[in-house]
Amino acid sequence: MPLVPAHIQALKPYEAGKSIEEVQRELGLKRIVKLASNENPLGVSPRALQAMIESLQTVNRYPSPDGYYLRKALAERYDIKINNVFLGHGSEGIISLIMRTFLLDDEEAITSAGSFITFDIQAQSRGIKLIRAPLKNFFIDLEAITARITDKTKIIYLANPNNPTGTIFKVGSFLDFIKTVPPRVLVILDEAYFEFAHDDPAFPDSMQYRLDNVITLRTFSKAFGLAGVRLGYGFAHETFISNLMKIKLAFEPSSIALAAGVAAMDDADFLERTLHINRIGKAFFYRLFERLGIQYIPSHTNFVTIVFDSEKEVMRITERLLRKGIIVRPLKAFGLPHCIRVTIGLEEENELFAKALEQVL
Ligand SMILES: Cc1ncc(COP(=O)(O)O)c(C=O)c1O
Numbered sequence: 001m002p003l004v005p006a007h008i009q010a011l012k013p014y015e016a017g018k019s020i021e022e023v024q025r026e027l028g029l030k031r032i033v034k035l036a037s038n039e040n041p042l043g044v045s046p047r048a049l050q051a052m053i054e055s056l057q058t059v060n061r062y063p064s065p066d067g068y069y070l071r072k073a074l075a076e077r078y079d080i081k082i083n084n085v086f087l088g089h090g091s092e093g094i095i096s097l098i099m100r101t102f103l104l105d106d107e108e109a110i111t112s113a114g115s116f117i118t119f120d121i122q123a124q125s126r127g128i129k130l131i132r133a134p135l136k137n138f139f140i141d142l143e144a145i146t147a148r149i150t151d152k153t154k155i156i157y158l159a160n161p162n163n164p165t166g167t168i169f170k171v172g173s174f175l176d177f178i179k180t181v182p183p184r185v186l187v188i189l190d191e192a193y194f195e196f197a198h199d200d201p202a203f204p205d206s207m208q209y210r211l212d213n214v215i216t217l218r219t220f221s222k223a224f225g226l227a228g229v230r231l232g233y234g235f236a237h238e239t240f241i242s243n244l245m246k247i248k249l250a251f252e253p254s255s256i257a258l259a260a261g262v263a264a265m266d267d268a269d270f271l272e273r274t275l276h277i278n279r280i281g282k283a284f285f286y287r288l289f290e291r292l293g294i295q296y297i298p299s300h301t302n303f304v305t306i307v308f309d310s311e312k313e314v315m316r317i318t319e320r321l322l323r324k325g326i327i328v329r330p331l332k333a334f335g336l337p338h339c340i341r342v343t344i345g346l347e348e349e350n351e352l353f354a355k356a357l358e359q360v361l
Pocket residue numbers: 037038089090091092093116159162163190192218219220221227230231232
């Protein structure tokens with residue numbers, strides 16, 4: 001028996017977007033604009049920051065294992081019971097936990113190609129069979145997912161809006177799709193970009209349907225500006241939540257994260273400013289890409305994906321942008337080697353990106 005199981009050896013590590021420090025170190029540049037990881041360019045909510053500073057006074061104590069106050073605040077906001085709310089170390093922490101809690105070795109999971117690859121890595125780490133339905137013109141194809149359900153299917157993962165395409169599937173197609181899913185199959189609806197999409201009446205807000213076999217995942221990493229704190233949450237039927245509670249690390253999330261989450265939820269002003277600069281930045285990007293004749297995928301998120309003819313062109317552009325201090329995300333690892341994902345930044349950052357892109361082209 002090998003020390004490291006074959007399915008783990010075969011895994012490729014997740015490649016995060018390049019960090020600002022890394023690029024500063026490698027290229028000796030002072031000003032770096034990072035538009036690569038869909039983070040909030042406004043910084044941290046002032047209320048969350050204050051709450052985190054205060055929480056530092058008590059870090060000698062373990063955090064509340066049931067995250068009572070944050071779960072209560074989320075339950076009240078969404079008009080559900082506290083027993084329907086789960087907290088984790090980022091939504092990716094919850095994805096990992098779901099895979100450990102509910103999957104048996106001979107069961108299967110389905111996702112879409114061109115979607116959030118953390119799910120793929122976590123599924124493969126369990127050594128189970130992972131099936132990827134193809135995208136249809138950059139959209140998640142729910143019919144193609146239904147066609148791949150078998151007697152062994154246990155989990156279906158859907159990111160809506162999808163990362164890295166920024167597209168959504170609409171209310172009607174979601175409701176048609178969910179009828180095709182047997183009740184024994186658990187659907188993970190990852191709504192990491194919910195706040196950027198929910199104003200669109202076509203967006204199916206999963207919390208309106210309260211389906212027994214759906215786990216909704218959301219995060220404080222994007223609209224709430226807390227990516228470094230690692231705080232995600234999930235809503236689901238009590239049965240799922242109570243079993244996830246058994247398996248989770250007893251003291252995740254940290255007390256700093258719990259304090260930040262409660263305060264961030266109350267910071268309506270920060271959220272409003274976030275959505276405002278995102279709207280303006282997105283319109284600026286669309287105009288830019290139209291002017292430069294670059295194909296882009298209209299987005300329901302805080303990023304826009306642009307489409308080129310080849311991987312070679314993508315690598316050339318990404319590399320040259322990097323030398324000018326602009327970090328964007330080439331999408332080879334996501335299965336879209338001819339695409340680049342650009343996070344919407346502050347006005348000034350978007351302008352620097354625009355200028356650099358024009359020069360590079
Ligand atoms: C679809 C999707 N889900 C989850 C995450 C991760 O969120 P978290 O920081 O809460 O782990 C991301 C981050 O990029 C994402 O795009």
